[in-house]
Amino acid sequence: MRGAANGAAFLAGLLTGGATAALALGRETARMRAACLATAAETERSRRREDELMARMRALDAAKTDFMATVSHELRTPLTSISGYVELLRDAEPDELSDAQRRMLEVIARNARRLRELIEDILTLSRIESGGFRSEPGEVDLAQVVERAITEIGPVAAKASVGLHAEVRGPLPLRGDGVQLDRVLANLLGNAVKFTPAAGTVTVRAAHDAGEAVLVVADTGMGIPESEQKALFVRFFRATNAIRRAVPGTGLGLAICRKIVDNHGGTIAVASAENMGTTVTVRLPAS
Amino acid sequence: MTVVLVADDDADIRDLVAFKLEQAGFEVIAVEDGQTALEQARSRQPTLAVLDVSMPGLSGIDVCRMLRADPATAGMLIIMLTARVQEQDVEGGFSAGADDYVTKPFSPRELVSRIQSLLSRARA
Ligand SMILES: Nc1ncnc2c1ncn2[C@@H]1O[C@H](COP(=O)(O)OP(=O)(O)OP(=O)(O)O)[C@@H](O)[C@H]1O
Ligand SMILES: [Mg+2]
Numbered sequence: 099m100r101g102a103a104n105g106a107a108f109l110a111g112l113l114t115g116g117a118t119a120a121l122a123l124g125r126e127t128a129r130m131r132a133a134c135l136a137t138a139a140e141t142e143r144s145r146r147r148e149d150e151l152m153a154r155m156r157a158l159d160a161a162k163t164d165f166m167a168t169v170s171h172e173l174r175t176p177l178t179s180i181s182g183y184v185e186l187l188r189d190a191e192p193d194e195l196s197d198a199q200r201r202m203l204e205v206i207a208r209n210a211r212r213l214r215e216l217i218e219d220i221l222t223l224s225r226i227e228s229g230g231f232r233s234e235p236g237e238v239d240l241a242q243v244v245e246r247a248i249t250e251i252g253p254v255a256a257k258a259s260v261g262l263h264a265e266v267r268g269p270l271p272l273r274g275d276g277v278q279l280d281r282v283l284a285n286l287l288g289n290a291v292k293f294t295p296a297a298g299t300v301t302v303r304a305a306h307d308a309g310e311a312v313l314v315v316a317d318t319g320m321g322i323p324e325s326e327q328k329a330l331f332v333r334f335f336r337a338t339n340a341i342r343r344a345v346p347g348t349g350l351g352l353a354i355c356r357k358i359v360d361n362h363g364g365t366i367a368v369a370s371a372e373n374m375g376t377t378v379t380v381r382l383p384a385s
Numbered sequence: 386m387t388v389v390l391v392a393d394d395d396a397d398i399r400d401l402v403a404f405k406l407e408q409a410g411f412e413v414i415a416v417e418d419g420q421t422a423l424e425q426a427r428s429r430q431p432t433l434a435v436l437d438v439s440m441p442g443l444s445g446i447d448v449c450r451m452l453r454a455d456p457a458t459a460g461m462l463i464i465m466l467t468a469r470v471q472e473q474d475v476e477g478g479f480s481a482g483a484d485d486y487v488t489k490p491f492s493p494r495e496l497v498s499r500i501q502s503l504l505s506r507a508r509a
Binding site: 170171174175177178179180181182183185186189210214 | 395397398401404405439468488489490491492493494
C-alpha cells in the first residue's frame with residue numbers, strides 16, 4: 099500500500115515536477131556560469147546555451163502535458179466501463195441482488211470514483227504546473243466562490259455531524275480563475291470536514307484586509323503532528339494520524355491548492371496542533 | 386420508436402450505452418467506427434446520434450461535421466462522448482455542431498437524461 103503510493107508519487111513527481119525543476123536548475127547554472135566568465139564572447143555563448151536549454155525544457159514540458167492528456171484518456175475509457183456496468187447492476191430490481199452483493203457493488207463504485215478523482219487531480223496538477231491558468235483569468239468574487247463551496251459541503255458536514263459556520267464579508271473582487279479557486283475551496287473545506295470528528299466545528303471566514311482577500315478555514319479536528327507540518331504541501335503526503343485513522347484521501351489536494359494560490363500571486367499557510375484543530379489561511383491580492 | 390445511433394470503438398462502452406438506451410425504450414443502432422456511423426446515419430436517419438470523439442479513421446468530430454454539412458442529416462441531434470476534458474476538445478465538438486457533450490467516465494443514467502432533455506427540447 100505504502101509502496102504503491104511511493105511508486106505513484108515517484109511517477110507523478112517525474113511527470114509533473116521533473117521538467118519544471120530541471121528548468122529552474124538549468125536557469126540557475128547558466129546564470130552562475132555567466133557571472134564567472136569575464137569576456138563578452140563567453141557571456142554570449144553561455145546565453146545561447148541557456149536559450150537552447152530553455153527551449154528544450156519547454157518542449158519537454160509540452161510533451162509531458164501531452165503525455166498526461168493521453169494517459170488520462172487511456173485511463174478514463176476502462177473506468178467508464180467499470181463504473182457504468184456497476185451502475186447498471188446497482189439499478190437492478192430489489193430481489194435480483196443480495197444485501198451482501200449490493201454492499202460489494204458499493205465498494206467497487208466508491209473505489210472507481212476515487213480512481214477518477216485521482217486521475218483528475220494528477221491531470222490538474224500537471225496542467226497548472228506547466229501552463230498556469232485553465233482559462234483566462236477574469237474578475238472573480240471570492241465571496242461567491244466561498245458561498246458556493248459552503249453550499250456544496252453543507253450536506254457532507256451535516257451527515258458527519260460537524261457544525262459549519264460561515265462569516266463572509268463580500269464582495270471580494272480579484273483577478274483569477276474561478277474554476278481553480280472553486281477547487282481550492284472544495285479541498286480546504288473537504289479537509290476541514292473530513293479530519294474533524296462528530297460534534298466538532300468548521301468555521302469559514304472571508305474578508306478584505308489591507309489590499310488582500312483573506313480566507314480562513316478553521317476546524318476543531320484531529321490536527322497535524324508538528325514534525326509533519328512542513329511536508330503538508332508535498333504531493334501524496336498524508337500525516338500519520340490521518341493514515342492511522344484511515345481517513346480517505348490521496349494527499350494531492352494541498353499540493354494543488356498551493357500551486358493555484360501561487361499562480362494567483364497569493365500565499366497559503368497552515369497552523370495546527372494535534373488533537374486541537376487546524377487553521378488554514380489563504381491571502382490573495384485583491385483587484 | 387425513437388432511433389438512436391451509437392458509435393464507439395470500445396465494445397464494452399458501446400454495449401453499455403446500447404443496453405441502457407434499449408432499457409429506456411429506444412431503438413439502437415450500434416456501430417464501431419466513424420465511417421459506418423456516417424453510412425448508418427445517412428441510410429437509417431436516426432433522430433439522435435451519440436458519437437465518441439476519438440475513433441480510428443473518421444473521428445466523432447469529423448462525422449459530426451459531415452452530418453451537419455449534408456442537408457439530409459443536418460438536423461440530427463448529436464451528443465459527443467469524450468474522454469478528454471481539455472477545453473479544445475469540448476470547443477472542437479461544439480464548433481463541429483454538436484448539441485451536447487458528455488465526458489467519460491459518465492453515468493449511463495445521466496446520459497439517458499441528457500438524451501431525453503435534448504429530445505424534448507427539440508420537440509418543443
Ligand atoms: N484540516 C486538516 N486537519 C487535519 N489534517 C489535515 C487537514 N488538512 C490536511 N491535513 C493533513 O494533510 C494531508 C494532506 O492534505 P491533502 O488535502 O493534500 O490530502 P488528502 O485530503 O489526504 O487527499 P486529497 O485531498 O488528495 O483527497 C492530509 O492527508 C492530512 O494528513
Ligand atoms: Mg484533501
